[in-house]
Amino acid sequence: MATSDTASCADESPICSICLGAFNIPRQLTCMHCFCEHCIKSYIKSKAAKVDDVDKIECPVCQTVVRRPHRVTSVESWISSLPINTVLLSISTESKANVIRSCDACQSRDVMISADGYCVVCEEAMCVDCKVVHQHQKATKTHSIVCIEELTRSPKNALKYATAFNCPEHDGEDIKFYCRNHRLACCVVCCGTSHRSCESVLDLKTEASTLLKEEDPDFIIENLKTLETHLNKFTEINNENINNLESQMNVVTAAIQDLRKKINDTFDEFERKIKMDGQIIYKREMIQKQEENQACLSLFNSIRNSRAMLKIVNQNGNNIQKFLVTDKTKSQLTSYSELIREKFEKINKITLQLDVDPLLQSLMEGKFAKLVTKSEYQDFTLTTMKKLRKQCPLLVTGVFEVKGPVEKYQYYTDLVCLPEDQVMLIDYNNNRCCLLDSLYCNISSFPLPGKPWSINMFDDQEVVVSLRDKNQIQFLAVEDNTIRPTRMIKTRLPCWGIDVAEKGSIVVSGPNFAKIKSYWSVFSDKGEEKSYHEYGDRAFKDSYIALNALKTRVYISTWGTNSLFCFEITGSPLFVYSFDNLKGSYGITLDMYDNVYVVGRDSNNIHQLSPDGAVFQIHTAGLPQGPVAITYNRSKNQLLLINESSQRNIHAINLD
Secondary structure (H helix, E strand, O other): OOHHHHHHOOOOOEEEEOOOEOOOOOEEOOOOOEHHHHHHHHHHHHHHOOOOOEEEOOOOOOOOHHEOOOOOOOHHEEEEEEHHHHHHHHOOOHHHHHHOOOOOOHHHOOOOEEEEEEEEOOOOOEEHHHHHHHHHHHOOOOOOEHHHHHHOOOOHHHHHHHOOEEEEEEEEEEEEOOEEEOOEEOOOHHHHOOOOOOOOOOHHHHHHHHHHOOOHHHHHHHHHHHHHHHHHHHHHHHHHHHHHHHHHHHHHHHHHHHHHHHHOHHHHHHHHHHEEEEEEEHHHHHHHHHHHHHHHHHHHHHHHHHHHHHHHHHHHHHHHHHHHHHHHHHHHHHHHHHHHHHEEEEEEEEEEEEEEEEOOOHHHHHHOEEEEEEEEEOOHHHHHHHHHHOOOEEEEEEEEOOEEEOOOOOOOEEEEEHHHOOEEEEOOOEEEEEEOOOOOOEEEEEEEOOEEEEEEOOOOOOEEEEEEOEEEEEEEEEOOOEEEEEEEEEEEOOOOOEEEEEHHHHEEEEEEEEEEEEEEEEEEEOOOOEEEEEEEEOOOOEEEEEEOOOOOOOEEHHHHEEEEEEEEEEEEEEEEEEEEOOOOEEEEEOOOOOOEEEEEEEOOOOEOOOOOOOOOEEEEOOOOEEEEEEEOOOOOEEEEEEEEOOOOOEEEOOOO
């Protein structure tokens, strides 16, 4: 296996994410990730060893499920059915060295004969004799057979014979169409099944150049490069942890020896135990950080490969090839971002030190000191991941009518996305919440005992709703498309905006009329007030509240101030965003990169801000009159917007 030094060097050559070495016959999965032929073969065999018959695997990088073709009966034939990525083959030094390889057909009979040609249809290498047979068989005589060396002459040549642009759902079908409704490339069979009711299915042969103008391969390449930088930073922190663990363990050992001199023989057993504990912690942490680095390195190389692949296709391919690879790599970019974000959310700086009880109360039991690890959290997200947000126009991509039973004078004040693409709406005038399915059809509703204002997910099973006139928070659950109440807690003051912090704490905002101030508070899910914070110079009623992904920042929009306030979760103020073109600040939400979206109800716009309050853009085109509430659908990377009118419409804004 290649070392980390090899993988982290400045060489731009693609690297297998399993062995971390140069590709040796790169085989491509349906998710477009590539691995050495022997690497993916070993991986599939390791899965097959655990079950009697393996019919699917998960990609080692992105965990996408790859199913075995129905016609394939063995692991060897499964590997042979995976297409060779001729582009990577053309630029991989290791693969070029293995161009003179064995004939696939002969090798299946354990006969090793050097291959002479390569069938671009069957994707098999073959010797001279097999090539002759192949050219005279009725089923294969029309197949194109090229010299293997032809594939490695240049990326442009490799793209001519590339067969990696076929439909992942239907074997042997080329991708020829693009569905705008689902934002998916598809084949003829897909068009007749999954997309037959779609309104906008385009022929790639005629529309690829137009579609390519809507994409930005160079931007995606730069974002992939940025992700590589983030992974390097992650590895740097882990390496620093490893170095610190070693040096700090030496310091701890010296401290133990110094302590040993100051006390009597009672400490002999303590010294032995503390050293043993130190070695256990040291080895455990070392192994964990090295494993994390190995996984990080694998992901790094996959990102590098995606970037190299897209760069080559962008420089040498035709428009169809450019678009298909760009479209697929764009989805990979989101997946990579999520994986790296998860890493940064979990990483801590570890310190190993000796924690001694000054009172030595447990001296006779030998428990007067112990080894502890302390983690110093660092918020890298705000300084790194926010750079990935593409500053492009926000476009309303769909307007959907809420279908189902109609109530009089409904006034929607908030909404939230639930699992399985369901949506829950707050109908303020009719004192109810409505459950919508993925097609925005009202499938059930629930009457509330007060005036509801804001809603948010509490966990995977429950949502929380603020009842502004009752000083109460209602917990609701959804089971079998039915809303049911689970519990209720009271608050000291009227609560309007509502969101959820870590450890199940609830954060609310509202007016404190007694002090003529606006406030925000943190409550436990039992109703105990943990903290209380005031802001502003008036008791403004209409407010919304939202937290960032790490639950370290609190954003509050208040209608009367035309402002967005930002605080640390501890209560310290960070900034106030005010702008002449933000009037009637209302609904607020954050996307996966912690970019903030605040609605101007009276100015009829959406302000998109960076996490630190810098304005990205102000969006006005296509918005309904009087927008009120906004939420983020992570599964679709989409904003959903509602307005105060009686039109019962939901506006969708794609962020891709």
